[in-house]
Amino acid sequence: MSTSTAPETHRTLLAPAPAIPAPPLWIESLWAIDWLKLRLSPVYYGWGVPRGDGEAVITVPGLMCPDAFMLEMHSWLRRVGYSPYLSGIVINADCPGRLAERLDETVRKAVRDTGRPVRLVGHSLGGIIARRVAIGQPENVSHLICLGTPLHSVHAHPQVLATGALVLAAGMFLRGRECLCFTLDCRCGFTAAAAQDLPASINHASIYTKSDGVVDWHNAAEVHARRNHEVGGTHTGLPYNPLAYRALGHILQDRRKPANLAR
Secondary structure, eight states, X not given: OOOOOOOSOOOOTTOOOOOOOOOOGGGGGGHHHHHHHHHHSGGGGTTTOOOOOSOEEEEEOOTTOBGGGGHHHHHHHHHTTOEEEEXXXXXXXXXXXXXXXXXXHHHHHHHHHHSSOEEEEEETHHHHHHHHHHHHOGGGEEEEEEESOOOSSOOBOHHHHHHHHHHHHHHHHHHTOOOOTTSTTOSSSHHHHHTSOOOTTSEEEEEEOTTOSSBXXXXXXXXXXXXXXXXXXXXXXXXXXXXXXXXXXXXXXOOSOXXXXXX
């Protein structure tokens, strides 16, 4: 039997999505149930969750979401022993390349504050932006955890993509710029950079749900099964999902050097 190591990822952000039936978009209206379950779960209070040692963890919101959308997780991270930071992008409704520049600054600030590499937690599109920053400064990033992030191709529910395109187009019009990220005409270099493989020094994992009504969960799963953590619930509710928090607690405390995983 061959002992060769498979590549970590086979990624192209522009790949067409497979025609696989997906949960209806309306299921995302149930995200408040995830939040309620979190408040009723022992994990919310840090019970049974490995403690951090003051390491910086930066949370990155998804498309059209503000930094405030991650405040619940931000407070929880502080309760379990980490030094949490909001991304600094304010709202994820601009050119992803420009947002990556803002996150890049936040990462450097967190490293200056703590003297240690940071951990990045990105929700949906926020995970792609976080990945771009991790690739750009691997010496300052130890972990990358994606929540419902399309890792293999940028594919989501058509209504979500249409709404996101309108928001980005409006923002670009108001600012006098044109955003072509995720197309072959991307001018800021974001698309090509984000499609690269992560450096071997970075621990990375995916937390996803098969009942995701926004992103095809097949695209949200890592190539290697050991890097995947499946939870129930909605895509929108992943930043509030108690099972996601429990998985996140264990991933964040893993201080081992990442290993090359075979299929």
